[in-house]
Amino acid sequence: MANNDAKFIQQGMMMLNTLVTSFSRCKHTVYYPTAGTRLSCGNALPSRSFFKSLEFSKNCDAGVVIAPDELLRGATEILEENTCNLGSSPDAVHVCADKLACTRMLKQHNLPVPRTVINCVTEGVWVVKPRFGCGSEGINRINVTGMQKIPKDAVATEYIKGEHISVSLVASNSSILPLTINRQIIRHNRGSITYHGNQTPFEVENKREILDIASTAIRILGCRGYAGVDIINSDQPCVVDINPRATASIVPVSQVLTREIAELILQAKNDILPSKIDTMGSAEMILPG
Numbered sequence: 001m002a003n004n005d006a007k008f009i010q011q012g013m014m015m016l017n018t019l020v021t022s023f024s025r026c027k028h029t030v031y032y033p034t035a036g037t038r039l040s041c042g043n044a045l046p047s048r049s050f051f052k053s054l055e056f057s058k059n060c061d062a063g064v065v066i067a068p069d070e071l072l073r074g075a076t077e078i079l080e081e082n083t084c085n086l087g088s089s090p091d092a093v094h095v096c097a098d099k100l101a102c103t104r105m106l107k108q109h110n111l112p113v114p115r116t117v118i119n120c121v122t123e124g125v126w127v128v129k130p131r132f133g134c135g136s137e138g139i140n141r142i143n144v145t146g147m148q149k150i151p152k153d154a155v156a157t158e159y160i161k162g163e164h165i166s167v168s169l170v171a172s173n174s175s176i177l178p179l180t181i182n183r184q185i186i187r188h189n190r191g192s193i194t195y196h197g198n199q200t201p202f203e204v205e206n207k208r209e210i211l212d213i214a215s216t217a218i219r220i221l222g223c224r225g226y227a228g229v230d231i232i233n234s235d236q237p238c239v240v241d242i243n244p245r246a247t248a249s250i251v252p253v254s255q256v257l258t259r260e261i262a263e264l265i266l267q268a269k270n271d272i273l274p275s276k277i278d279t280m281g282s283a284e285m286i287l288p289g
Contacts, residue, residue, distance in 0.1 A: 007287070008068060011248045013037060014285070015066050018251050022262035031056060051078060058082035064225065064265065066246055069097040069133060086265050087225040088244035096221055096244040099131050099155050109220050111213060112238045114157040120149045125159035127193065139193040162234030165202060167214035168253045170261075171224050172268040176215045179264075179277055180253050181207065184230070185286065197286040200252045201279050204233055213237055225265050226250060252283035 016032060020042040023030045030042040033053030038044050047053035050067070054075060057063040062084040065075045073093045079085050088096070096102050103116045118131070121144050128150050129139040141159055142148070150156050164184040170177045183202035187194050204210055214229035223244040230241035254261040256279040267273050 011287070012066055014251050015246050015248060018254050019064065019066070019246065019262065022254060022260045026260050026262045026266075028262070031060060051075065054078045055082065062086050062266075062269070064246070069093070072245060073097065084269065085224075086269050087246075088223045088227065092222040092224070093244050096223070096242045097132055099129065099241070102221065102242055103155075103157075106217055106220060106239055106242075109216070111217055111220070112236050114160055114232075114238050114240060116155055116157045118150070118155055119152070120147055121156045122147055126156040127159050128154050128156045131155045140191045141188070141193060142191065157240065160232045160234050160238055162232040162237075163204070165204065165210070165231050165233050166198065166247075166249055167210060167229045167231065168200075168249050169214060169218055169227050169229070170264045170268045170273060171218050171227055172271045172273050173224070174271055175273050175275075176218055177264065177268075177273045177275075177277060178211045178215060179257060180279060181210060182249050182253065195248075195287070197284060198249050198252060199282065199284040200249070200256060201282065206233070206237065210237055213239060217242060225268055226261070248285060248287075252285045255283040256281055 017039050020030050020032050020039050024041040031045055032042050033045045033047045035048055045053055045056055057079050060083050063079050064086040065072060065079055067075050073090045076085060076090045076093055100116060100118060103113045106113050123144055123146060126142050126144060127139060128142055131153055164186045166182045166184055168179040180201045181204060182198040182200040185197040187196055210231060217229050217239050218227050221242055226246045228243040228247045228249055229239060232238045232240055258278045258280055
């Protein structure tokens with residue numbers, strides 16, 4: 001986990017606590033790097049350098065990285081050099097982090113994605129966001145009457161009205177297990193679009209279609225372990241982002257599963273995922289601000 005943004009640090013600590021707690025409940029010895037914060041379980045590895053702390057992974061049987069997209073590939077490469085990686089490969093991480101490349105790959109396989117452009121946009125309503133990055137940082141909706149340039153490090157996607165949802169999944173080499181559909185709490189403020197949490201599970205009328213789209217996207221991109229697919233559920237559901245890693249959704253999702261999330265991640269690595277998973281109750285995570 002590495003980022004200087006307070007909001008990302010908060011979300012990262014929540015994800016870290018969820019995973020450390022789950023692996024500990026499964027009777028595994030767990031180590032985690034930290035610059036100061038101590039969790040109620042697991043073994044802290046004090047370190048001021050995130051990448052240096054990853055070297056300890058050579059003493060472990062397996063590991064999983066929690067990090068923003070811009071650091072995830074490098075961190076995953078280090079982890080794979082030292083031990084068994086329970087998450088997606090560096091190559092899968094790299095493609096998913098590039099919103100343009102990711103969208104183009106999904107489109108090539110006939111998955112529904114919004115029209116996506118770079119450099120400039122024409123008349124219409126567009127969502128402009130960083131080409132590389134995670135979360136909902138720097139995402140804005142703009143109304144264009146003629147032609148307008150966008151920053152060189154950004155992409156623009158057509159604005160689609162609909163329900164903001166995500167699908168949480170666990171993927172192995174031969175199978176994909178959908179866990180939950182989640183409602184994303186999205187706020188619009190003077191053109192800015194920000195993420196403030198999620199509620200799970202969330203019922204949709206086209207559940208089978210949504211799960212099929214999400215599973216196919218994960219299969220195309222080669223994600224492994226815990227992953228998420230962000231979708232705008234409109235007349236035609238559209239995939240808007242792929243997260244090849246643990247996201248904040250893992251916090252409430254793990255609370256409603258009837259199995260430990262750590263157990264499922266390990267089963268994915270060993271390619272012995274169950275065919276289905278049940279949930280019990282509901283949970284939500286609301287970010288302050």
